[in-house]
Amino acid sequence: MYICVCNAISERHVQEAIAQGAKDLSDLQAQLGVGTCCGQCAETATDYLPGGQYAADAMPPAVEPDHVVQVPMLASTEIRRVA
Ligand code: FES
Numbered sequence: 001m002y003i004c005v006c007n008a009i010s011e012r013h014v015q016e017a018i019a020q021g022a023k024d025l026s027d028l029q030a031q032l033g034v035g036t037c038c039g040q041c042a043e044t045a046t047d048y049l050p051g052g053q054y055a056a057d058a059m060p061p062a063v064e065p066d067h068v069v070q071v072p073m074l075a076s077t078e079i080r081r082v083a
Helices: 011-019 025-032 042-046
Strands: 002-004
Touching: 002 011, 002 042, 011 025, 025 042
Parallel strands: none
Antiparallel strands: none
């Protein structure tokens, strides 16, 4: 769902910005541009901030993997046509 139609900013964008540390509308404006055109979305965007009615829906911070697994390349498969 779009929160800010003017700047094509979705709910997910707002939730990610908050999960990465945005604390108030000015942070969201600086990071995403939300509410910087017509301003109609500012109140809704604010509802996603801590204490807002949608704050519980905020995503947890992204977790960096502590290791990378190397997956060996599989041998190519020959495809034969069967008559
Ligand atoms: S809808 Fe967000 S600035 Fe217009």
